[in-house]
Amino acid sequence: MSEFLHTPKGEKKPQALGVLLLGLGAFLLVCLISHSPLDPPNSSRSVAESLNWGGWIGAYASYGAFAGMGLAAYVWPALLLLWGWNRVRCQPVVLAVQRSVGLLLMAVFISIATGLPDYSPHTAYALGGVLGTQLSLDFLIPYLGRLGAAVLLVALFVVAVILTPGLNWRLLAWLGSGLAVVWRLLGQWLGRLRGLLPTRHKSKAAKWERDETAMVREMRPEISAEPRVEDAAPWKPMVEEVDAVEPRVQEPARVERRARKKKKEPAVADAAMPEPAAKKEHADPPRKPSGGRYKIPSPALLDEVSASRSRVSKETLLENAKLLESALDNFDVAGKVVEVSPGPVVTRYEVEPALGVKVGRIAALSDDLARVMSAKGIRIQAPVPGKSVVGVEIANQERETVYLREIIEDEVFSRSDSKLVMALGKTISGEPCAADLAKMPHLLVAGATGAGKSVCLNSLICSILLKATPDEVRFIMVDPKVVELTMYNDIPHLLVPVITEPKRAAEALKWAVAEMEARYQKLAKLGVRNLSDYNAKLASVQAEAAEDGVEPEKPLAYIVIVIDEFADLMLTAPAEVETSLMGLAQKSRAVGIHIILATQRPSVNVITGVIKANFPSRIAFQVASKTDSRTILELNGAERLVGMGDMLCLPRGQGAPL
Structure with a gap:
């Protein structure tokens, strides 16, 4: 035990080990100071092109240290220097152990503290590393909040300083002043090094900066302050509504006449998208679109x-219609069917109540009317928006299949520039119905x-694939x-392969938030x-930039984030997913990032109030109860749908669904 506590003064082996540890600590400190994000493994630079002063080994060592603990990674060279000095001075080993434990605890507290502020994901991981960011986001913030976690970490840090042997506030102040001197000397040395650069490089860089500033200044007055047409309602009116005084039946034959005029093309069964000729290996995200001219698939594949x-x-x-009027009369409700609109799944009978009849009386008869009409289901819309009638929607005995190709080939879809x-x-x-996701x-x-x-x-995804490259x-x-x-x-539109793990989905949403912030910087620049x-x-301005020798920026593509089963993500990582989604939903529209x-499971713990507030456009299919319908649409009605594609669409800015 005494040999462990005290090292004999005459032995040379501990001192040799101490010198080696001092050298390793100094080398690691140099590697951390010269760390560059352009080095491997963040980039594909070769070993000879490493920017780190420690070479290829230094680049990987600094990357691992910063990725693990962020700015607190400097504790590792500090520990090596501490043990090296302990061995050179032949001090008791237990003293080095106690000081090492104290330094490690302080480093962990610093790593967690740097992950507490509400940074963007890239900034949070750069400051706190994986250790600090995950502990703060997954443990401290959900239970204590940011302020409570900060108070606890400060208290624990002070306790660690007090309990660490040989460490006091005077020593910390001395270390802080020493680091300030080193930082000032390093800045002066870098300034002298920058002054030794060739003047032609500096003049060229200055020219690029002047040209870029002038370009932005010229373009800024051209920005229009008037509202854009894109801010109009995203749902296009599909049918003219004309008040009628006598029952009439609309003839849904327009689509058939148009189909007969079109030239018939061979159809490929069971194919919503063309299969690729050969499977290729998935590259690391983000993917780049394949080279060459991309040909948009033809609707003939459907x-x-x-x-x-x-x-x-x-x-x-x-x-x-006559049976419905008779049923209403039996329940002492006077009304007349003035128009009939047959649809593929349900038929709407527009009933004009007599004077003095409240529409609420008709709405309360849905179950009784379903019994009298022997219908699978009845939904009553009282009143129909824009009309003085009540809509009674009765399910057809035989439903009509709606083909995606029929909607794609219609002018409401084909004539859209979006x-x-x-x-x-x-x-x-x-009538065929289409909507623009960019306006939702x-x-x-x-x-x-x-x-x-x-x-x-799948229909929504295929619609975009048949419209965009x-x-x-x-x-x-x-x-x-x-x-x-x-x-x-295997489609080239994917930024990353289809994500099936909830944890990876949370990381993808964090990447999308960072991409949104980067795009806002680009928009502000222009x-x-x-x-x-x-x-x-x-x-x-691309041609002008090419003439000046500056590589022109590439146009930005729209990014559509499709999440199939949102409930699974909310059960696995609710805090991370909801935070990222809220940031995207509130700010991403202007930079071309949209979410589906x-x-x-439309329950309130999945579709929270914050989510509904930022998703004004909604589609509701058949649900089990009125509660679920109100969770989705803020009103009843989805529980009376007949299923198998029958849906209600609530456009942005409208109080009644379509």
């Missing part, structure tokens, strides 16, 4: 619209299992169920307010 489609006859519609236009289906009157700007899709949510999600739109897809979105793994203006300005959330 299933062709069937010629033999079941339609509700006009006689049946008129008979049901790269994010999506085919939604058909309205209650049988985020979409929430929810419904029970088997209600058609996954089919809708990989240079125009990129995807980040999250599929915790593994089987829903993995079919898209003095524009949104992605379309940025790409337009960039195209006008889908879940089959």
Whole structure:
């Protein structure tokens, strides 16, 4: 025991070991000071091109130290120097052990403290490392909050300073002043080194800076302060609504006439997207679009619209209208059916109540009317927005299949200039319906299992793939169920392969937040307010930048984040996922990042109030209860849908769903 506590003065081995430890500590300190993010493993530089003063080994050593503990990584050279000095002076080993434990505890507290502020993900990991950031985000902040965690860490740091032998406040002040002197000398040395650079490099850099400043100054007055057309309502009106005084049945034959005029093309069954010729290995994220000219797939790859489609006859519609009027009369509600709108799944009968009849009386008769009409389900819209009638939606006995190709080939989709236009289906009157994700700007899709949510999600994705190239739109897809979105793994639009692990999904959302912040910096640099203006300005100055020898910036693509089962992510990492989603939902519209959330469990702990506030556009499929319907749409109605694709769409800025 005495040999462990005291090292004999005459032995040379401990002193030799001490000199070796002092050398290693000094080498590691030099490596940390000269750390560069351009060195491996962050880049593909060769060993000979390493910027670290410690070479290739120093680059990897500094990367590992900073990645683990952030700024607190300087504790490792401090420990090596401490043990080296202990061995050279032949001091008791137990003293070095006690001081090492104290230094490690203080370093851990510093690492956690630097991860407490609400930085962007890249900044948080750079300051606190994996250790500090994960402990602060996963443990301290959820239980104590940022202020409580900061108070606790300060107290623990003071306790560690008091209990560490040979360490007092005077020593800390001396170390701080010494570091300040070293920092000042290092700055002076770097300034002299910068002065030795060739003058031609400095003049060229100054010229680039002047040209860039002038370019931004010239473009800034051109920014329009008037509201853009893109801020209009994203949902296009599909059908003219005309007040009628007598019952009439709309003829949904426009699509058939247009289909007969088109030239028939061969259809490929069971194919929503073209299969790649050969599978390629997935590169590390983010992926780059493949070289060469990309050809947008043809709608001919989709299933062709069937010629033999079941339609509700006009006689049946008129008979049901008379039966509905008779049923209302039996319940002492006077009203007249003034218009019938047959749709693919349900038919809406517009009832005009007599004077003095409250619409609430008709709305309360939904179950009784379903019994009298022998219908699978009835949904009452009282009143129909913009009309003085009550809509009684009755499910058809035979539903009509809605083909994606039919919506894609319709002018409401094909004439849209947006790269994010999506085919939604058909309205209650049988008219094709499409919406622009760029104007939503985020979409929430929810419904029970088997209600058609996954089919809708695939239709939305395929709509964008049939409209945009990989240079125009990129995807980040999250599929915790593994089987829903993995079919898209080989498309060139993906930034990363389809993510199936919730932890990786949280990291992808953090990357998206960092990308959003970087894009805002680029927009501010050119003095524009949104992605379309940025790409337009960039195209006008690319030729000028090439003439000056400056590599022109590339246009930015839209990024669509698709999350199939959001409930699984909220159960695994709720704090990280919700924080990242809120940052994206609140700020990402201007920089071209849009989110599509889908879940089959629309409960309040999954679709929180904060999420609903930032997702104004929503699609609800059939749900089990009125509570779930109110969670999604803030109103009842989704519980009375008939399933298998029947849905309600709540556009941004509208109080009633379509």
